[in-house]
Amino acid sequence: MSTTETVLSTALDIHWVRSQFPALAQTVNGHPAVFLDGPGGTQVPQRVIDAISGYLRRDNANTGGAYATSRRTDAMLADARAAMADFLNCGADEIVFGPNMTTLTYAMSRSFGRGIGGRDLGPGDEILVTRLDHDANVSPWLALEEKGVTIRWAEIHEEDCTLDLADLASKINEKTKLVAVGYASNAVGTINPVKEIIRLAHAAGALAYIDAVHYGPHGLIDVAALDCDFLVCSTYKFFGPHMGVLFGKREHLQRLRPYKVRPLTEAVPNRWEWGTLNHECIAGITACVDYVADLGRRAASTCGDSRLGCPSSGARLLGTSTRRAAIVSAFEVIHHYEHGLMERLVAGLLQIPGLKLYGITDPARFEERCPTLALRMVDQAADHTPLALATKLGDRGFFTWDGNYYALNLTERLDVEKSGGFLRLGLVHYNTAEEVDRLLAAVKEIVGA
Secondary structure, eight states, X not given: OOHHHHHHHHHHTHXXXXXXXXXXXXXXXXXXXXXXXXXXXXXXXXXXXXXXXXXXXHTOOOSSOSSHHHHHHHHHHHHHHHHXXXXXXXXXXXXXXXXXXXXXXXXXXXXXXTOSSSOOOOTTOEEEEETTSOGGGTHHHHGGGGGTOEEEEEOXXXXXTEXXXXXXXXXXXXXXXXXXXXXXXXXXXXXXXXXXXXXXXHHTTOEEEEEOTTTXXXXXXXXXXXXXXXXXXXXXXXXXXXXXXXXXXXXXXXXXXXXXXXXXOOSTTGGGOOSOOOHHHHHHHHHHHXXXXXXXXXXXXXXXXXXXXXXXXXXXXXXXXXXXXXXXXXXXXXXXXXXXXXXXXXXXXXXXXXXXXXXXOOGGGGGXXXXXXXXXXXOGGGTOOHHHHHXXXXXXXXXXXXXXXXXXXXXHHTTOGGGTBEEEEEOOTTOOHHHXXXXXXXXXXXXXX
């Protein structure tokens, strides 16, 4: 291990990290549980559990009441908006809460169909989606075909599961009203050049809608730097409760016309939040963001000397007086730590005969992907289907996913949908090198390598 890798591992303080997550102590059939199912939802720190139960125990009430628990609920919601504003780098009034990313996106597509300028979308208008995306950023836009809107598709390079940017750019024109693209693929881990895609959309007068659900636990999100119009994420993918969060530029949230009940205020962002919100889970959102910030502060105190080979200058790492600055520091360390695990896992998987790994496999290009790996055994006849592998690994305490993970257009394009999709391995920063080595040994044993 290099000096830099040693310092980064120390900066992350993996022992402290794992102590925050009570679920990690479980066993299965006598085997320590290894959570590689993060792409489907990460585990949560104890503080998130405490925040949710604490709200229900002390503050459970609806909003807007002239009494203590209702006022505390109002304050809790304001705190959660401020936390997510720090997480995404935007204004608190640009944060919309919802049950999940899919519901929020359907609500937004329905409203977007009514048009920003007062004219409903219809024949002659186009929306661009991609073959790489989770279907939650595809089907809501396909629904607008009933209004006569044309949906166009950006294709992929099948050999490395990356977007064909030339094809994408060629399909953006004066008719394009929206470009919907994922920040990172939940199936194969590809990180898309979203800033460039947003620039292309804006140059044509179109809006950009970014699905950051899968990118959220792995990299820093800065909606101001991206200049995206909308960005959606799910807190249960980055150590929080099952909730969806939408960022929308203030002017769009004001100009678009949501469907809503009549008594609901027209104020932003409340006009986008219908009915009573899931208050207890929103209380957990602040806790999960604070966990990430605390991780960054601990990293800063450990890795404050740039001479040690830290990922940024000591001055910047020590500048964690604000929550946003601490979040920036956290993701610097998370990024480097996870990439170390990913390099170890990819190198081991590529040595297994008959195993096909999808997406980018060249370590020189790992900045273009996150540590989510999709694989298949070429010999499916030997009971090595994705489901069979996931089942056998599950019996040994390794929690993985099989199937298409709602990235249906990708599995169909790669011709694996009819034969079970992929086996997906998802690393996050609470995983360890020892878990990676145990996983590799288990896969080799199962496939007889």
